[in-house]
Amino acid sequence: MRDFPLDRIDRKILDQLMRDTTLPVAQLGERVGLSQTPCWKRVQKLEAAGIITGRVALVDxxxxxxxxxxxxxxxxxxxxxxxxxxxxxxxxxxxxxxxxxxxxxxxxxxxxxxxxxxxxxxxxxxxxxxxxxxxxxxxxxxxxxxxxxxxxxxxxxxx
CATH class of the missing domain: 3.30.70.920 (Lrp/AsnC effector binding domain/regulation of amino acid metabolism (RAM) domain)
Structure with missing residues (x-):
């Protein structure tokens, strides 16, 4: 899906969420260099664009x-x-x-x-x-x- 441009921050958000979707938004924002509200808005845009398709628990x-x-x-x-x-x-x-x-x-x-x-x-x-x-x-x-x-x-x- 190339019609939604991903910048470096979006990619960092995705990278962090793929590793641990339980991260609080404040901690996620800290890891990617954003404050809580802009970070949450980006996550919501990634979900709305269908890039983030779900959040699950991984089970052994x-x-x-x-x-x-x-x-x-x-x-x-x-x-x-x-x-x-x-x-x-x-x-x-x-x-x-x-x-x-x-x-x-x-x-x-x-x-x-x-x-x-x-x-x-x-x-x-x-x-x-x-x-x-x-x-x-x-x-x-x-x-x-x-x-x-x-x-x-x-x-x-x-x-």
Whole structure:
């Protein structure tokens, strides 16, 4: 989205909020070089422009019993508008799907699925493939999370 110009202060605000959205506005303003009111107005403008799309709590999946992360590669059974529509309608029916990407290359879609166990993944797999015909479904199981962040690499130096 390039129609909303971001200056260095906006980028610093975004950088700080991506790292900790619980910062009080006064502290956020201090970190980016603004007083509280101008800082809050900028945050509100970033929200109104759709740049800040939400504020969430990040939760450790393992600590809430979701110990298995699976990357699922999907090859569509066909590339018709009907299949794509069915795919888009099917995804929200499965809470275990936390990310979905349409891909270029050998696969059509990649899903990130988080479930408690292998047995739960097997149930997910069977239900998903019954709900949506696919040419091929390949599952890759994460052994360890080496790095995971929601902070985007925003340039806070260049205006």
């Amino acid at each position: 999946p393992e600590k809430i019993g979701l110990g298995l992360t699976v990357f699922v590669e999907i090859e569509a059974s066909d590339h018709s508008p009907e299949w794509r529509s069915r795919f888009r309608d099917t995804i929200p029916k499965f809470d275990a799907i936390v990310e979905v990407y349409r891909m270029a290359g050998d696969i059509d879609y990649q899903l990130k699925v988080i479930v408690p166990s292998m047995a739960d993944y097997d149930r997910f797999y069977l239900e998903f493939t019954r709900a949506l015909p696919c040419r091929n479904v390949t599952s890759k199981f994460a052994m360890e999370t080496v790095q995971s962040t929601t902070a985007l690499p925003i340039d806070t130096v260049t205006p």
